Amino acid sequence: MKPKTWQRFTAPFIEPYARYQHADILHAIRIGAAIMLALLANQISHFPHGEWTTITVFIILGLLQYQGAIYTKAKERVLGTVLGIVVAFAILWFNKETGAWLGTEYLLIGIISGIIGYFSVRRLGYTGLLTGITMLMIVSNLNQVNMAQDGVYRALNILIGTGIAVMVTVVLPLKSTLMWRFLLANNLEACSTIYAGVGHHIDAEIMAPKSLVYTKATSSASLTYPKNNSAMPDMPVNKALIKSLQQINKRLLAVRPHIAATASESGIDKETIETIQRTHRNIIGTIDLLLSAAPRLVNIDIDDDNHTLLIHYQHELTQAMQHIAAVLRSPSDQTFRPITRIALSEYPSVQYATFEWQGYFWLTQTLQAQLQQLSDLLQTTKPQWYAASGLRYQRREQRRMKEQGGESDLHL
Numbered sequence: 174m175k176p177k178t179w180q181r182f183t184a185p186f187i188e189p190y191a192r193y194q195h196a197d198i199l200h201a202i203r204i205g206a207a208i209m210l211a212l213l214a215n216q217i218s219h220f221p222h223g224e225w226t227t228i229t230v231f232i233i234l235g236l237l238q239y240q241g242a243i244y245t246k247a248k249e250r251v252l253g254t255v256l257g258i259v260v261a262f263a264i265l266w267f268n269k270e271t272g273a274w275l276g277t278e279y280l281l282i283g284i285i286s287g288i289i290g291y292f293s294v295r296r297l298g299y300t301g302l303l304t305g306i307t308m309l310m311i312v313s314n315l316n317q318v319n320m321a322q323d324g325v326y327r328a329l330n331i332l333i334g335t336g337i338a339v340m341v342t343v344v345l346p347l348k349s350t351l352m353w354r355f356l357l358a359n360n361l362e363a364c365s366t367i368y369a370g371v372g373h374h375i376d377a378e379i380m381a382p383k384s385l386v387y388t389k390a391t392s393s394a395s396l397t398y399p400k401n402n403s404a405m406p407d408m409p410v411n412k413a414l415i416k417s418l419q420q421i422n423k424r425l426l427a428v429r430p431h432i433a434a435t436a437s438e439s440g441i442d443k444e445t446i447e448t449i450q451r452t453h454r455n456i457i458g459t460i461d462l463l464l465s466a467a468p469r470l471v472n473i474d475i476d477d478d479n480h481t482l483l484i485h486y487q488h489e490l491t492q493a494m495q496h497i498a499a500v501l502r503s504p505s506d507q508t509f510r511p512i513t514r515i516a517l518s519e520y521p522s523v524q525y526a527t528f529e530w531q532g533y534f535w536l537t538q539t540l541q542a543q544l545q546q547l548s549d550l551l552q553t554t555k556p557q558w559y560a561a562s563g564l565r566y567q568r569r570e571q572r573r574m575k576e577q578g579g580e581s582d583l584h585l
Contacts, residue, residue: 200238207341221326229334239349241434253300257307349434350561358501365494439561452547459540509552512545
């Protein structure tokens with residue numbers, strides 16, 4: 174097998190960014206491997222009710238791809254199972270020692286079940302649910318001698334299944350922290366492309382105004398305008414631009430399920446991650462507003478000083494978004510550089526610009542402030558989310574880059 178072909182095959186198992194790109198396939202492989210291991214464990218242990226081993230694997234891994242969420246569910250399942258066994262044997266011991274009547278036994282089980290249910294909807298959640306289920310598997314039918322033994326075997330199989338699910342997750346990890354980083358990075362890069370495309374178009378129209386259709390072939394975010402400039406407010410946009418915005422919004426929504434798991438993996442306060450997410454959403458909103466404002470500027474004059482400011486902003490903010498995206502994706506412990514502050518005092522003609530141009534510059538300043546806020550938040554939390562991303566895999570990727578050269582991202 175050729176080196177490049179072999180690298181493409183092994184990348185989803187080794188390199189962080191490739192794992193992100195092939196997360197669904199890796200998740201499917203992981204579940205299949207875990208089920209086979211669970212079946213093998215059943216053959217070796219010969220415990221009754223071995224189906225609970227495979228059921229547990231599917232419950233933990235079936236709908237969860239990422240380590241933070243899987244570890245949380247596994248921990249809750251183990252804790253709930255152990256507590257359920259303890260409570261069940263306490264009930265059996267009490268009944269045996271006191272010789273309680275059957276009605277008293279049922280009343281005791283009912284009271285304890287009520288207490289577990291009360292705390293399940295308040296604090297315990299899934300742990301409380303498993304505590305009650307495990308307890309009832311052992312004590313539900315007090316007339317059957319083997320019921321307690323069967324319940325214990327079920328509980329042991331649950332623990333074995335949980336251990337297998339966690340083991341497979343460790344061998345083939347999918348970290349929410351990495352997914353969170355890469356989704357945010359891809360959105361910032363897409364926003365920089367759109368912002369650069371709009372800026373190029375405005376600049377082209379200022380330098381050489383046209384009534385013909387203008388399409389920038391090199392930009393995936395180019396705008397398309399009709400011949401009749403009087404219809405300016407109703408201008409259609411290029412389909413590539415619409416698709417790009419749809420992908421940005423799709424990734425924005427995809428980040429949401431990773432917030433809690435990323436907080437769990439990294440130890441970052443959930444409120445801080447929510448602030449990063451809110452800033453991320455605000456940046457996308459500002460880019461959208463800039464897109465809406467751009468068509469109205471095509472036929473509005475601007476002086477040379479403001480034109481220079483426009484180009485300065487376009488260069489600085491495009492580079493800023495690309496830099497943040499690159500650091501987020503990089504396996505190296507790089508630093509987020511400050512967003513360059515453009516001194517408006519050097520461009521006094523801004524205050525004399527038309528209302529439309531002042532609005533556009535105000536939105537641009539807002540975008541600059543949002544990018545600075547995002548950069549500051551990411552830099553402050555970097556030691557935590559960088560360490561939680563899996564240092565072993567990141568160091569391996571660094572060695573690969575040093576040996577082979579090239580970028581850290583594999584566009585497979």
